[in-house]
Amino acid sequence: MSGGSSERAVVLELKDVDVFYGDFQALFNVSFRVEEGMTFAFIGANGGGKSTLLRTIAGLQRPASGQVLFRGEPVDALAAHKRVGLGIALVPEGRRVFPSLTVYENLIIGAYGGRKGDWNIESVAELFPLLKPLMKRQASSLSGGEQQALAIGRALMSNPELLLLDEVSLGLAPVVIKRIYEAMVQLVGSGHTILVVEQDVGHVLTVADRVACFLEGRISLEGKPGDLTSEAITAAYFGM
Amino acid sequence: MSTVPDIAKDASTVPAFRVARSTRVHRFVLVVSVAIVVALASVPWWAEVSVARTMVTFFTLLALAQMWNLLAGYAGLVSIGQQAYIGLGAYGLWLIGDVLGLHPFIAVFAAGLLALAVALPVAPLIFRLRGGYFSIGTWVIAEIVRLVVSNIQATGGGSGKTVLSAARLPIDTRITGTYLLALFVAVGSILLVYFLLRSRTGLALTAIRDNDIAAQSSGVNVFRSKLFVWAVAAFVCGVIGAVVALNLLRIQPAAAFSINWTAYALFIVVIGGFGTIEGPLIGAVIYFALLQSLSQYGTLYMLLLGIVAVIMATVAPKGIWGFVEKRWNVRLFPVSRRLLIEAPPPDEEPEPAEETDVSVATSV
Incomplete structure (x- = not known):
């Protein structure tokens, strides 16, 4: 876990963001800042708006009002594929690998945006050695853990600055979750900024520099994990 | 700008990936x-x-x-x-x-x-x-x-x-x-x-x-x-x-x-094989054979076409070519990227194939 510092540049900032699905408001006035090299965790129960938040940052959902700033520049008008080119990569909930493509083809699709960087097939395979012998396999034949590693690897192939991880531990075996969290620590150590959405509070607090709890579309609690008591987190999580 | 973890920089420990697009069979x-x-x-x-x-x-x-x-x-x-x-x-x-x-x-x-x-x-x-x-x-x-x-x-x-x-x-x-x-x-x-x-x-x-x-x-x-x-x-x-x-x-x-134009196309693709180049080729031959041999029976011909489509969708949902491809792992038109995991040793004759270096392939 890397420590936070007030001197670090702000990678992402949300200002008073409201998001609607038709008449239903999913996010209310959401504001926060994410600094470079930080792991920012969003926790909360199902339906709290965490995944909508990541979709909004990734450009898959447009805010009705408010601003999303990446490196100080508004990106609200940019389509999702253009945000990938800027360095924002999303690992969607449920992995969403391309089932009819091989592992190798899934990875090269990740490089489609053409953003330059050091990530390539070899470095992804080195980060997730379990993918090495699976390169020729169809993604549909992989286990949940293998698919999750592939989804993260595919996102890394776009050479992102900001990695958005949505429910990366959902439905996975403990040993796989451990490996994925180790990889997250490695990525932050190498300068990536991670914004992770999780329901597994225990795990995510071990790697997060900052945590925010979402309840019914609003941030009900925000702070450094060490500064928050488990009672405060529980109260914010369940709205007690 | 982020950098790659140190562990990822040592590419010497991972196999060299090469991509093959076509083989002798494809050239034949x-x-x-x-x-x-x-x-x-x-x-x-x-x-x-x-x-x-x-x-x-x-x-x-x-x-x-x-x-x-x-x-x-x-x-x-x-x-x-x-x-x-x-x-x-x-x-x-x-x-x-x-x-x-x-x-x-x-x-x-x-x-x-x-x-x-x-x-x-x-x-x-x-x-x-x-x-x-x-x-x-x-x-x-x-x-x-x-x-x-x-x-x-x-x-x-x-x-x-x-x-x-x-x-x-x-x-x-x-x-x-x-x-x-x-x-x-x-x-x-x-x-x-x-x-x-x-x-x-x-x-x-x-x-x-x-x-x-x-x-x-x-x-x-x-x-x-x-x-x-x-x-x-x-x-x-x-x-x-x-x-x-x-x-x-x-x-x-x-x-x-x-x-009917779209219906013909749909029928041909369903029986031949969805999502392949070979499928419509085979489907067109079958459809045309049915057309030539059964069209004299009027509405019965349409009924027979429907029965064939339903049987194919049930027995071979991916069409005839989908079945052949799965059973024998053959492709006449090499559109996918076949990965050769490890580079063969220098003294070994590599499989004749049109190769793409991974640095090119990863930039799609």
Whole structure:
């Protein structure tokens, strides 16, 4: 876990963001800042708006009002594929690998945006050695853990600055979750900024520099994990 | 700018990845295919006129099925309104050949542009619809186009038009020219799909078909990719319509804009194999064989086609070629990237293959 510092540049900032699905408001006035090299965790129960938040940052959902700033520049008008080119990569909930493509083809699709960087097939395979012998396999034949590693690897192939991880531990075996969290620590150590959405509070607090709890579309609690008591987190999580 | 973890920089510990696109088998298939095309091209000089005209129908159905498969099988655009562009192409031949005075053989391709001109403004509207709504939307647009054309006096209304510029050509020139144009369209549609699928756009299309959210999140411009395929399919369908009109010399809106065109394409792709180049080829041969042998039975023929489609969808959901591919792991057209995990030792003869260095491959 890397420590936070007030001197670090702000990678992402949300200002008073409201998001609607038709008449239903999913996010209310959401504001926060994410600094470079930080792991920012969003926790909360199902339906709290965490995944909508990541979709909004990734450009898959447009805010009705408010601003999303990446490196100080508004990106609200940019389509999702253009945000990938800027360095924002999303690992969607449920992995969403391309089932009819091989592992190798899934990875090269990740490089489609053409953003330059050091990530390539070899470095992804080195980060997730379990993918090495699976390169020729169809993604549909992989286990949940293998698919999750592939989804993260595919996102890394776009050479992102900001990695958005949505429910990366959902439905996975403990040993796989451990490996994925180790990889997250490695990525932050190498300068990536991670914004992770999780329901597994225990795990995510071990790697997060900052945590925010979402309840019914609003941030009900925000702070450094060490500064928050488990009672405060529980109260914010369940709205007690 | 982020850097890669130290662990990732040491590439010496991982195998070298190489990509193969084609093998000796594929090169053999290429030689055989060229021989078949050359043999087919000679047909007008030795076969009966009826044979040439029947083959024109086969070639147009094959090309139509390839385009429908490109839309539905690769881009996930399940259109049931491709008859709009067939009809526009047919009327385009009349407009450009008879009214504007261009030679009908050249007008065939200009007619494709007419279909394209209608397809492009339709795209932003129709792409807002998803799944079944998209399919119905394409049908609605085809019906609107049919109704508009049927109600224009200059196009002959419901009675249609005769393509006089083509009818005035010497019969040998017309039959031979139409046949070669149809063959060109059929072979061209296969080559178009083949090279498109081998390109980075082809990989993006497959990703979009699998999951468009994940494709967008990977940097794929979903709208532009779909628009490209939509435009290509509309242009080729327009050309197909013009070739059909050239073959029949008579255009009627009910026939030119008939939903049967899309139904034929769908049937061919379902029985042949969805999402493969080989599938529509096999499906077209089977459909054509059924057409030639059973069409004398009238409505019973349609019933039999339906039964065949239902049986195929139940027994082999991925069509005949899907079954063959799964059972024997064969592909005649190498559009995917076969990965060779480890580079062979220097003293070992590598498998003859057209290779792509991973640094190139990763930049798709």
